[in-house]
Amino acid sequence: MIKVIALLLLLQNAASGETYYLEMDHFLYPGVPNFPEYGVMDVFEGFLASYHDDNVKHINQDWLKEYVKKHPEDWKLSVQACLGYKDLFRTQTKNFNTWSNQSEGKEIIQQIIRCDWDEETDNTFGHVKYGNNGEDFITLDTKTETWFATNSKAEVIIDEWNADKTKYEIAKYILQNGCLPLLKVFVKYGKSYLSRKVLPSVFLLQKSPSSPVTCHATGFFPDKGIMFWRKDGEEIHEGVEHGDLLPNDDGSFQMSVYLEALKIPPEDWGRYECVFQLSGVQNYVVTKLDQDSIRSNNPKNEGLLTTTSIAVIATMGCVIVIIIVALSSTAFKKRNVTHSIERSSTPSSETASL
Known part of the structure; x- marks a missing residue:
């Protein structure tokens, strides 16, 4: 059902050993007709776990559905917190258009909040990155508590961001109180899913x-x-x-x-x-x-192919909003955004314990 999203996320897949990660990907799409202004994706170990905006609440994994069934109120509060972040997110990024001739509210803004957890040592790591119109824009160095521009277009607002310590405190709070608790829940319910081994069905095909x-x-x-x-x-x-x-x-x-x-x-x-x-x-x-x-592909299969095609088209129509969100996410991530938290790195990409 979410094949396109899964394809876009495939390159992120699978942390090694006992270390797991969760990404909370937020999107603002102001000014896009017939499209939600704001959406959130939870990406666990490279797999889309859930997506929600003001109109769509979608859970993509059976193990997460099990958790939601057992803890419906906890999940409801988590979703409400994510959706409630929209106004603050909009306020924080209102000056992203300073560098361009665009009128305020016309750009597409992405935010990646990622936390890593070593289950064996209990060490935690995290980062926060912003993108603007598909380009890297601003990244937080959690070790020095400093924002730095990953795009020359963002340099005009970096001094303002670093002077306002509340931006760092908000990011730290989300990492510690939003991302990490949710990651540990996902590990508890999703670990068996990640560790399973399933052999395929194999077919011989010829056009x-x-x-x-x-x-x-x-x-x-x-x-x-x-x-x-x-x-x-x-x-x-x-x-x-x-x-x-x-x-x-x-x-x-x-x-x-x-x-x-x-x-x-x-x-x-x-x-x-x-x-x-x-x-x-x-x-x-x-x-x-x-x-x-x-x-x-012989005539006797044409009816089957037609029926299948219709089913696929109908299914894809149900998830078109999620697909567009994922496409925009990937456009941001493919432009030199590193999604593996390295424990030793240059100052411009360091991570730190939360």
Whole structure:
């Protein structure tokens, strides 16, 4: 259901060991017709956990739904606090348009509040970053309690920000009293989800008799899987092309590997196999190259494809607001925003214990 968002968040996925992170991503979209002015995404370990604005309240993970079912009032208060931050967020960033000729309220503003927690040592880390119209803008150095410009356009307001200590105190409060408690809840209810291992379903696909044969694996978790073709038990590389790792709507993953089967004599097809291997799982998923097992685009499947397409279009229509929010988030994050908190770094990217 949220495939586009999952794809955009994939590059952030998976902290190692016993360290977990949560991002609270806030967005202001003033002046955009037929679109909510303000929205919030909670991103846990690279997975969208929830999204809410004044009209939409969406929970994207089953483990979070379990928590909400057990603690509905706690979750309601958490959502209300996030939505109540809108006016303060707007006030804090009202001078972001100082550097441009835009009239006030026309820019798109993003804020990333991220907290990291080492469950074993109980050490915590955090950062706060702002973006303006898809560009890095201002970042908080929590060690020195100083804001610095990550964009030359923000330099005209940095002195004002550093002179106003309330901005730092607000950021610190949100990190300590908003982000960290929620992160610990997410770890408690979501850890088993992150540690599970699920083997995929594997299919052989082919668009036409002259097209490569696609070995497609879907539904596996985590994303530490590899696929390859082998002949007579030995991995082959000639005539083989690997596809990208992609996310599914439910948080699982998919990938494909292609084989130029047109050059293979029909009597030799039985010597070829597609192999999927998931890290930490001994059993492989092996699929023999067999003409009768290949699914292709033939007339008898057209009705099924049409029905499926209609369902997909209907589903995507339900989440278009969330998708647009994620696209804007990624535009900000892809411009040199580092999402892994490094414990030793240059002064311009240091983090500190909360």
